[in-house]
Amino acid sequence: MxxxxxxxxxxxxxxxxxxxxxxxxxxxxxxxxxxxxxxxxxxxxxxxxxxxxxxxxxxxxxxxxxxxxxxxxxxxxxxxxxxxxxxxxxxxxxxxxxxxxxxxxxxxxxxxxxxxxxxxxxxxxxxxxxxxxxxxxxxxxxxxxxxGLHPNGYITLRNTMAMDILDTILSVQPKESGGGGGESRESVVTREVEEMLSKLPEDYNPHEVKARLKEMGALNSLNIFLRQEIDRMQRVIKLVKVTLKDLLLAIEGIIIMNENLREAFDAIYDAKVPMVWKRGSWESASLGFWYTELLMRNKQFHKWCFKGRPTAFWMTGFFNPQGFLTAMKQEVARAHKGWALDAVYLDNKVTKHFTQVISAGPKEGVYVYGLYLDGCTWDKKQDRIVESVPKVIYTEMPMIHIFAINTNEPRPKDMYTCPVYKKPRRTDLNFITPLWLPCKFSFEHWILRGVGLLCDIK
Structure with a gap:
């Protein structure tokens, strides 16, 4: 100047x-x-x-x-x-x-x-x-x-910097087996691949799935959504199975180690998610987290399909959570004569339940769990968001009842419009929907804090 x-x-x-x-x-x-x-x-x-x-x-x-x-x-x-x-x-x-x-x-x-x-x-x-x-x-x-941020923001900053440094160090490590006396890269990857194959879920039988959905109501909005999710889950299971079996054959020298298999080999050794899996599924911080999520997602879909509709839904386990909420809106709109889908809006209420084990679901709408607050914490006594606890970055939310209403009236001023994201990286691709949370202080205060809800914190 x-x-x-x-x-x-x-x-x-x-x-x-x-x-x-x-x-x-x-x-x-x-x-x-x-x-x-x-x-x-x-x-x-x-x-x-x-x-x-x-x-x-x-x-x-x-x-x-x-x-x-x-x-x-x-x-x-x-x-x-x-x-x-x-x-x-x-x-x-x-x-x-x-x-x-x-x-x-x-x-x-x-x-x-x-x-x-x-x-x-x-x-x-x-x-x-x-x-x-x-x-x-x-x-x-x-x-x-x-x-406008809480001091916990510096912890997040330092964690991010540390992870970037470690990823850089990992990326420059030699990729070939050394001459030392330790376990070779091939034997490490073989052991990991065999363990994953032993835990991999069985393929879905399309005839059994079709019969169960017909029994539950094939034209029900949420059942249509379930069929789409199972189809995507089946593609991921098949992709993982083919990659792991081919990788074992490539390590033994029976087939050629092509570019995709080589990348998967290096990623599994480094405990990272192979790119070919990530492109067809979801992002995760490590291979262990990704594979655990695969098993948990499949468990939710399998139980829903063959044992009936859950009383509460694990939001993180959906490929398309926006489609899940749209299907719920459509289900509610059909239950009310004269309600048009384009005039129906989402609303929500935070419950006091901190476990998904409940006796029955709501009369209308859905219970969802597995969401985490970022930038603040939840006051269980006052049922509202308050300032973060020092050194506690994320706070698990109680179960949330999400339902549909036939009005778009402004929310009370003591409600904070909180965006919900699939992953910590808050991009448009990860954005799901806004939810409304009661809060201490004005909603402007929480805007400065960058408060959001995350389906996954890993």
Whole structure:
């Protein structure tokens, strides 16, 4: 920033706005370090965003010379929707940016003693040297509350950095067997493959599945969804079985070790999920977690198909959880005369049950379990979200009753619209649906915390 920029105008709002925009610029950049809890997508905010915002502020104040005050609605819109918001593609990231603009950019910013956070005052000097002197007095270690985050965010940050380093070290390890006296790579992989084959579920008999679905009601929305999920599960089981058997033959030298088998061999040795499996199924942090999830998913589908509809559903175990909720909405809409599917909306209520073992399901809708809170914790006594417990990153939620209603009225102000994702990586591909959770403090507070619900925390 040149000294001339600070001397552009003597308008009272100018210097506070320059510093406020600069502070906003620093915060949106720093939040990228915290991963998905900071931003769902790590946007490349840069100098041009800051400079364009300053230029707009100058033009805005010039045009308002004859009018007292600042048009805050216009300013907030330009910052959150155009200058910085123009880069933002995720709806919940846009909500966060709008929240920052609403939090700071108001008449309060022009008052003496305004603080962005304790220890971080708004500076409005005329000389660059004065800014540099005061900025040098700021804490060397930034409190995560400045960015709107809980201190647990630093634990997530360090865990991510450690995992990246370990993955890098693992990727540069030699792939060929050494001459040492330890167990060879081939024998390690062979043992792992044989163990996985011994635990692999049996193929589904399509005639038995069809007969059971017909018995339960083949045209029922949730039964149609179940058939689609079983078809996908069968493809995964077949893919895993073929890969493991071919890998054993390749290790013995009976068939050629092609590129896919070589990649699967290296991945299994490193306890990673082979790419050919991941493309046809789901992501996971390690092979052990992935294979355990395969067994658990199959158990839920098999039990549902051959023993009847569960009283509660493990949300993580679905390939298409959005389709599951849509099927539930369709089931409820059909049960009510005159309800159109496009006019039916999801609603939910958090129960007090912390186990999926219950005597009966709800009259309408479904019970789901296996969701985890990220960015806060659940108060069992008050039945609401509260600040995270130090050093506890994720908190398991009680069972949630999700149902459908024939209205889209606004939720109470003490309810936080919480996005639900399949995995910790919060992308559009992993987004499922919003749920509404009662909360302590305002919902803006939880937006800054980056609170979300995750089906899987691994």
């Amino acid at each position: 040149a000294q001339e920029m600070l001397e552009y105008t003597n308008a009272k709002p100018y210097l506070p706005l320059v510093y406020g925009i600069s502070f906003l610029h620093s915060v949106v950049q720093e939040r990228r370090r915290f991963g998905p809890i900071g931003w769902n997508i790590p946007y490349e905010f840069n100098f041009s965003d800051w400079y364009a915002s300053i230029m707009f502020t100058q033009n805005h104040l010039d045009s308002k010379e004859r009018i007292a005050g600042v048009d805050w609605v216009c300013l907030r819109y330009m910052l959150a929707e155009v200058m910085y918001g123009g880069r933002v593609t995720d709806d919940y990231d846009k909500r966060l940016l709008v929240n920052f603009a609403n939090l700071w950019f108001s008449d309060d910013m022009l008052e003496d003693g305004f603080y962005f956070y304790k220890g971080y005052p708004l500076l409005k000097h005329k000389q660059k040297e004065e800014y540099l002197e005061d900025l040098g007095k700021l804490p060397e270690f930034d409190d995560p509350f400045v960015f």
